[in-house]
Amino acid sequence: MTDRIFVEILLVEDNKSDAELTLMALEDFHLSNQIVWLKNGKEALDFLFGRGEYEGRDTLQVPKIILLDLKMPKVDGIEVLRAVRSDPKTKFIPVTVLTSSKEDKDIVETYQLGVNSYIVKPVDFDQFVKAVKDVGYYWGILNQHPRKNGNTDS
Amino acid sequence: MKAKTLTQDLDGEQIKGLRPKFDSEDVLALEAYDDFMDEHHHDIAEKLRMILAKHPVLGAIMNSMTTEQLDQQDEESRILQKKAIREQDWDSYAAQLLDQGVAYAQMGLQFSDWSYIVKVYRDYAQPYISAKLTGDIRGMLLTLAGMNKIIDFALNVIAESYFLEKERIISAERDKTREALRQLTVSEAQVRVLFENSTDVIFMVDEHGIILYINHVAEGLEMSEVIGSSFYDYQTPATRLVLEAGVRGVFETGKSSVIDHEAVLKGGNRFYTSSIAPIFEGDQVRKVAVIARDNTEQVLANRRVEEMNKVLEQRVDERTAELQNINRELESFSYTVSHDLRAPIRAIDGFTKVLAKKAKGILGSQENHYLQMIVENTTKMGQLIDDLLAFSRIGRVERQLANFDMAHLIRQVFAELTQLNEKPKISFFVGDLPQVPADREMIKLVWSNLLDNALKFSSTREEVIIKITAEETPQEVIYHIEDNGVGFEMEFVGKVFGVFQRLHSDDEFEGTGVGLAIVQRIVQRHQGRVWAHSELNNGAIFSFSLSKNPIL
Numbered sequence: 158m159t160d161r162i163f164v165e166i167l168l169v170e171d172n173k174s175d176a177e178l179t180l181m182a183l184e185d186f187h188l189s190n191q192i193v194w195l196k197n198g199k200e201a202l203d204f205l206f207g208r209g210e211y212e213g214r215d216t217l218q219v220p221k222i223i224l225l226d227l228k229m230p231k232v233d234g235i236e237v238l239r240a241v242r243s244d245p246k247t248k249f250i251p252v253t254v255l256t257s258s259k260e261d262k263d264i265v266e267t268y269q270l271g272v273n274s275y276i277v278k279p280v281d282f283d284q285f286v287k288a289v290k291d292v293g294y295y296w297g298i299l300n301q302h303p304r305k306n307g308n309t310d311s
Numbered sequence: 312m313k314a315k316t317l318t319q320d321l322d323g324e325q326i327k328g329l330r331p332k333f334d335s336e337d338v339l340a341l342e343a344y345d346d347f348m349d350e351h352h353h354d355i356a357e358k359l360r361m362i363l364a365k366h367p368v369l370g371a372i373m374n375s376m377t378t379e380q381l382d383q384q385d386e387e388s389r390i391l392q393k394k395a396i397r398e399q400d401w402d403s404y405a406a407q408l409l410d411q412g413v414a415y416a417q418m419g420l421q422f423s424d425w426s427y428i429v430k431v432y433r434d435y436a437q438p439y440i441s442a443k444l445t446g447d448i449r450g451m452l453l454t455l456a457g458m459n460k461i462i463d464f465a466l467n468v469i470a471e472s473y474f475l476e477k478e479r480i481i482s483a484e485r486d487k488t489r490e491a492l493r494q495l496t497v498s499e500a501q502v503r504v505l506f507e508n509s510t511d512v513i514f515m516v517d518e519h520g521i522i523l524y525i526n527h528v529a530e531g532l533e534m535s536e537v538i539g540s541s542f543y544d545y546q547t548p549a550t551r552l553v554l555e556a557g558v559r560g561v562f563e564t565g566k567s568s569v570i571d572h573e574a575v576l577k578g579g580n581r582f583y584t585s586s587i588a589p590i591f592e593g594d595q596v597r598k599v600a601v602i603a604r605d606n607t608e609q610v611l612a613n614r615r616v617e618e619m620n621k622v623l624e625q626r627v628d629e630r631t632a633e634l635q636n637i638n639r640e641l642e643s644f645s646y647t648v649s650h651d652l653r654a655p656i657r658a659i660d661g662f663t664k665v666l667a668k669k670a671k672g673i674l675g676s677q678e679n680h681y682l683q684m685i686v687e688n689t690t691k692m693g694q695l696i697d698d699l700l701a702f703s704r705i706g707r708v709e710r711q712l713a714n715f716d717m718a719h720l721i722r723q724v725f726a727e728l729t730q731l732n733e734k735p736k737i738s739f740f741v742g743d744l745p746q747v748p749a750d751r752e753m754i755k756l757v758w759s760n761l762l763d764n765a766l767k768f769s770s771t772r773e774e775v776i777i778k779i780t781a782e783e784t785p786q787e788v789i790y791h792i793e794d795n796g797v798g799f800e801m802e803f804v805g806k807v808f809g810v811f812q813r814l815h816s817d818d819e820f821e822g823t824g825v826g827l828a829i830v831q832r833i834v835q836r837h838q839g840r841v842w843a844h845s846e847l848n849n850g851a852i853f854s855f856s857l858s859k860n861p862i863l
Binding site for chain 1: 656657
């Protein structure tokens with residue numbers, strides 16, 4: 158069950174192919190047991206705040222990185238980002254937007270909400286793999302999260 | 312004193328009627344007077360002249376004559392007087408006296424002035440005669456009696472003609488006045504004809520707007536009810552206020568004014584343009600004249616035109632809104648389509664590559680070639696979608712107009728492009744480029760596409776030459792970019808700016824055919840034009856204009 162797993166990467170992506178390709182790109186890190194793929198924004202919020210299907214999950218267990226698609230049914234990526242940034246338990250989680258949208262409006266809005274990085278999914282698979290790997294490596298392995306230093310969480 | 316002769320108008324019988332009847336005693340007295348005058352005439356005449364010269368009216372008459380004329384007149388008078396006394400020729404003397412009376416009347420002398428002469432004569436002559444004849448009492452009395460007789464005669468005759476002439480003058484003046492009055496009456500009648508038959512409504516109102524007089528009244532109204540009623544009561548509330556203020560202004564300033572107003576009448580409302588003019592009594596405006604011209608038909612016609620214009624404007628607005636809506640929908644559609652198309656292409660590309668990797672060693676070269684073709688086509692498809700996205704974005708993004716250094720921008724774009732592409736030797740020339748207010752980011756995209764094209768189609772040359780120049784007109788600045796590339800035939804010039812229109816195959820030069828369409832769209836959004844000139848294998852010149860005063 159997910160609540161027992163120490164989640165490193167939370168992938169929020171409604172497109173099955175994109176999700177599969179992303180997971181494939183991250184294979185090299187051998188983190189497959191610590192990657193959770195959620196299919197839309199509602200699932201993501203339920204997971205992060207221990208609601209609905211994820212009722213009772215230890216919400217103190219936060220992922221090292223959220224890879225967030227923007228255009229999703231029900232609850233979109235912007236709403237997820239807003240909710241994450243406005244809750245003290247989740248507001249320090251690094252969020253990388255991984256989207257097809259190059260729209261200025263989307264970029265500006267996500268940055269205003271405090272996104273950590275914004276990546277436009279390249280159409281070319283090789284570039285796509287490289288981008289996902291870079292993000293996974295940087296945020297999932299290289300970056301020091303406040304939690305690791307024991308400075309946060311009361 | 313040359314008078315208009317009354318004697319000519321009087322017949323001989325009338326003059327004969329003036330002959331005096333003297334007895335022998337009278338004749339003796341007259342002859343004594345005549346004897347005395349033979350000696351003293353000049354003295355007396357000269358003295359009299361001096362006294363009369365002080366009289367306001369007589370003095371003025373005498374001053375208008377020379378001394379000779381006065382002497383001559385006295386002489387003539389004396390001769391006629393003598394002839395009357397000595398030869399009994401009273402008719403000639405009477406005729407002369409009659410002329411004198413006419414002259415006095417014509418000169419505007421009053422009878423009192425004339426009797427003044429007699430008085431002066433008597434007052435002077437009597438003591439003069441008495442003094443000269445002190446030793447001869449009988450002679451003195453005779454002479455004085457003779458003087459009185461001749462004066463009485465002269466007075467009577469002169470009075471006769473004086474009053475006749477006075478009467479004639481008055482009667483002539485009365486006739487003249489009557490004629491003038493008659494003419495006045497005629498012209499007033501003429502004015503009345505004009506007034507009553509005018510198609511304009513002409514009336515007079517007092518300071519309270521009460522109608523005092525009106526030439527004709529509208530249908531359904533009686534002259535008797537209109538006169539005495541208020542002009543303002545026939546107006547719509549809105550125009551009533553305007554008229555009241557206007558009329559008050561005419562009363563206050565004494566200057567006429569023109570006012571448009573709408574009257575409420577039994578046959579329906581009518582529109583008038585009224586000229587309001589002051590009528591002065593002394594320096595005070597007592598009434599105003601209003602000349603109201605009915606222009607209802609014109610006003611209604613104008614209103615119809617206005618309404619039609621409004622309807623037209625509304626239709627244009629609706630149509631514009633509709634078009635904007637369609638445009639927005641189209642853009643949103645093209646955005647969504649392009650956007651959603653990327654995901655499956657990424658999937659095809661991705662899974663093909665994974666497949667190629669996983670199936671390495673299993674598949675033959677032919678099969679690998681097919682996989683390669685799939686990848687190449689998805690790449691191409693991705694490029695097309697990216698360009699299409701860029702193209703559709705231009706229509707949606709708002710322009711931010713500002714002045715900026717055009718040459719600097721171009722050099723920046725050129726540096727970015729040549730950094731990525733290994734090109735043969737490039738001669739790059741940028742002339743003086745005037746500034747215009749434009750969206751910097753959009754114009755950057757214009758230069759990026761034009762420079763990219765120039766570099767691409769000249770890439771086969773040993774030395775690439777690119778020249779950027781500008782010219783200025785009062786309204787706009789025109790930019791030119793010239794290359795020495797392969798160019799194109801002018802018969803295809805109409806196609807170069809179309810979306811997905813290409814003049815070369817991918818084997819020759821790569822591209823999606825969106826770049827120049829983007830250029831055209833950006834320039835058009837700046838109210839500019841874009842055009843091209845080329846010759847096959849002889850380079851191309853692309854030009855575009857930007858307005859100096861773009862509409863926001």
